[in-house]
Amino acid sequence: xxxxxxxxxxxxxxxxxxxxxxxxxxxxxxxxxxxxxxxxxxxxxxxxxxxxxxxxxxxxxxxxxxxxxxxxxxxxxxxxxxxxxxxxxxxxxxxxxxxxxxxxxxxxxxxxxxxxxxxxxxxxxxxxxxxxxxxxxxxxxxxxxxxxxxxxxxxxxxxxxxxxxxxxxxxxxxxxxxxxxxxxxxxxxxxxxxxxxxxxxxxxxxxxxxxxxxxxxxxxxxxxxxxxxxxxxxxxxxxxxxxxxxxxxxxxxxxxxxxxxxxxxxxxxxxxxxxxxxxxxxxxxxxxxxxxxxxxxxxxxxxxxxxxxxxxxxxxxxxxxxxxxxxxxxxxxxxxxxxxxxxxxxxxxxxxxxxxxxxxxxxxxxxxxxxxxxxxxxxxxxxxxxxxxxxxxxxxxxxxxxxxxxxxxxxxxxxxxxxxxxxxxxxxxxxxxxxxxxxxxxxxxxxxxxxxxxxxxxxxxxxxxxxxxxxxxxxxxxxxxxxxxxxxxxx
Numbered sequence: 001x002x003x004x005x006x007x008x009x010x011x012x013x014x015x016x017x018x019x020x021x022x023x024x025x026x027x028x029x030x031x032x033x034x035x036x037x038x039x040x041x042x043x044x045x046x047x048x049x050x051x052x053x054x055x056x057x058x059x060x061x062x063x064x065x066x067x068x069x070x071x072x073x074x075x076x077x078x079x080x081x082x083x084x085x086x087x088x089x090x091x092x093x094x095x096x097x098x099x100x101x102x103x104x105x106x107x108x109x110x111x112x113x114x115x116x117x118x119x120x121x122x123x124x125x126x127x128x129x130x131x132x133x134x135x136x137x138x139x140x141x142x143x144x145x146x147x148x149x150x151x152x153x154x155x156x157x158x159x160x161x162x163x164x165x166x167x168x169x170x171x172x173x174x175x176x177x178x179x180x181x182x183x184x185x186x187x188x189x190x191x192x193x194x195x196x197x198x199x200x201x202x203x204x205x206x207x208x209x210x211x212x213x214x215x216x217x218x219x220x221x222x223x224x225x226x227x228x229x230x231x232x233x234x235x236x237x238x239x240x241x242x243x244x245x246x247x248x249x250x251x252x253x254x255x256x257x258x259x260x261x262x263x264x265x266x267x268x269x270x271x272x273x274x275x276x277x278x279x280x281x282x283x284x285x286x287x288x289x290x291x292x293x294x295x296x297x298x299x300x301x302x303x304x305x306x307x308x309x310x311x312x313x314x315x316x317x318x319x320x321x322x323x324x325x326x327x328x329x330x331x332x333x334x335x336x337x338x339x340x341x342x343x344x345x346x347x348x349x350x351x352x353x354x355x356x357x358x359x360x361x362x363x364x365x366x367x368x369x370x371x372x373x374x375x376x377x378x379x380x381x382x383x384x385x386x387x388x389x390x391x392x393x394x395x396x397x398x399x400x401x402x403x404x405x406x407x408x409x410x411x412x413x414x415x416x417x418x419x420x421x422x423x424x425x426x427x428x429x430x431x432x433x434x435x436x437x438x439x440x441x442x443x444x445x446x447x448x449x450x451x452x453x454x455x456x457x458x459x460x461x462x463x464x465x466x467x468x469x470x471x472x473x474x475x476x477x478x479x480x481x482x483x484x485x486x487x488x489x490x491x
Contacts, residue, residue, distance in 0.1 A: 020115040028116050030103035032123050034096055035238055038231060039130040042072040054394070059302065060140070060293040061390040067137035067286060071095070071231045086219065088227050092234070117262040124239055128194050128204075131235045133286040135191030135207050140291055143184030144298035148174040149305050149406060153345040154353040156478050157318055158411055166365050167410030169221035175480060186210055194239070195283060197263075201243040208236030224365075304389055305406035307349040308399065312422055312447070315346040315455065319471035321354075327466050339463075344471050346455075350400065351407060352431065353417045360413030361437035363405060404434045418443065433462070445469075 020028070041047065046069050053062055074094050077087040141147040148170045155163075155171065163171070173180055187210055193203025211232040218226035249255045266272050301308035321341045324331050331340040338358040345353045389402035400419050407417045416438075418431040427448065433441035445459035445467075453473035461467045 025113070025116065026103060026107055028120060029106045030096075030099050031238065032116070032119055033102050033106075034099040035123050035127050035235065037095055037099070038071055038235060039126050041069040043070070057394045058293070059390055059393075060290065060297050061304070063286065063290045063293060064137050064141070067133045067290075068228075070228055085222075085224075085226070089230070092227070092231065118264070120242075121262050121264060124242060127235050127239050128197075128200050129282070131204070131207055131232060131239065132191045132194035133282075134232060135187050135194070135210075136287055137290060139184045139187030139189075139191060140294040141184070142180050143188060143291075144294045145174070145177060145180040145184075146294070146298060146303045146305055148180050149303070150174050150177070151480070152351075152407055153316065153318060153347055154351070154407060154415055154417065155411070156480065157343065157345060157355075157476075158415055162412035162414070164365055164410035165221040166223040169217065169223055170410075190236075192287070195287075197261075201240055201247070204236040204239035206236075208233045208240065211236065302389075302393070302399070304387055304403060307347075307351060307403045307419070309350040309419075309421075311346055311348055311350045311420075312455075314452070316348045317346060317473045318476045319344045319346070319455070319473050321469060322472050323468070323470035325466075325468035328468075339465075341469060344469075350420050350422065351417055351434070352420055352429070353407070353415050355415045357414065358416075360416060360435055362411060362413040362435070363409035363437075365405065365410035401432065401434065404436065408435050416441075428459075429457070 046065075049065055072091055072095055073088075074091050075088075077085070077090070151171050151174065155167075160168075173183070187207075190203045190206035190210060193199040194207065195203075211229045215226045215229040215233065218224060218229060246257050250257045266275065297303060320343055321333070324333075324340045326339055331337060333340065333342070335342065336357050338356060341354040341356055343355050347353075387402065387405055389399040392402045393399040398419075398421075404417070413435075417434040418441075419434050420429040420431045422429055427446055429443075429445045429447055431443040431445065433439055441462035443459065443461050445457045445461075448456045450456060455471045455473075457469040457471065458467065
């Protein structure tokens with residue numbers, strides 16, 4: 001039979017391990033219920049995805065969906081920041097209000113307990129591992145830079161004013177590879193510290209600081225995950241709270257501190273082995289295995305923001321449209337024409353974009369739609385799924401049509417992005433609009449290379465009209481790209 005009792009390093013601390021005041025017990029009951037429902041998934045979608053998980057085709061996306069579950073959603077309020085905008089703090093407030101009511105009911109029903117050291121221990125364990133795996137999971141997205149990646153050629157040629165705040169935020173982080181990696185390890189390190197009981201206070205403090213900063217930045221740039229970041233900060237503060245009075249007395253009041261920490265003692269060997277096995281199985285899955293899957297995705301063409309199909313060899317760059325014909329008729333340049341291309345870009349992968357004076361329904365790049373959180377089918381509240389590359393790859397389809405957000409999302413719709421399959425023998429490009437709101441738009445264009453910097457396209461556009469386009473590459477230099485590698489003359 002196992003027994004649980006406090007480990008007391010000094011007999012004088014027996015009083016601390018014993019009777020709790022009525023105020024402490026009420027506060028604990030409320031805090032226990034609040035943290036319990038913060039640390040367990042409360043929406044059915046999580047469990048549906050978990051049950052339908054196919055281990056033979058598991059990817060880093062699957063691990064991320066497990067550690068990145070969101071706080072409870074009692075009400076869904078859409079804003080420019082998605083369903084996790086400023087107004088959606090109401091869900092954290094409603095959960096706290098419910099915990100207060102339930103805690104008071106608990107108080108009325110429990111008149112005998114003198115202390116809750118056992119429950120306090122286990123709720124800290126739950127909070128610690130929930131926060132640890134979440135921090136590591138989010139950090140891996142940056143340590144292997146796939147969340148915030150370097151701007152594309154199309155983005156570099158999009159006016160600053162045409163980008164949403166979130167696009168600007170992610171882009172200005174993505175321009176520095178090593179800064180992005182540093183941000184990843186700033187999230188991973190607290191997660192690793194939380195996995196060890198002795199270092200968990202430091203890990204909780206770092207996690208609270210980092211995630212609070214993320215919440216502020218997300219509000220400043222309408223980046224959409226402010227509420228989940230704040231929810232992580234709350235968990236970090238809760239974990240730290242246990243040791244905070246001792247740290248305060250030691251550091252601020254300069255008092256000698258007798259350490260006390262309740263710790264269960266499990267006498268049966270099989271239970272100790274079971275606990276050890278569960279702990280290290282989950283640690284192994286959500287740290288080294290998850291890191292290996294992220295590394296594989298990053299190095300072997302499964303970057304969820306960057307397509308993996310190679311583009312036309314040597315075509316990457318920015319092009320002027322020096323001649324454009326529609327049904328055999330020359331259309332002169334004008335920024336007001338809705339058909340004539342103004343410029344074009346080729347990426348190193350199979351994306352062709354061009355700018356024209358015709359708007360499109362753009363992915364607003366808001367945080368997360370109600371569809372993802374609550375399965376709400378209301379079209380007014382939802383965006384199309386712009387990150388379904390993982391699902392396409394598992395179905396053995398071309399994943400690149402699901403890798404659209406980094407190119408299409410968060411920008412005005414004047415630049416239109418097309419994925420293309422290139423038949424290099426017949427020299428034909430089969431194009432499909434990458435914007436899921438305009439996926440019916442397809443083109444078939446023959447291409448001819450006339451020297452190193454000229455590409456001629458002719459064929460049928462998305463409106464079934466005949467077009468003839470002459471593209472001449474511009475040797476355009478980008479200070480953002482060149483940075484310190486080139487000398488800059490100031491006039």
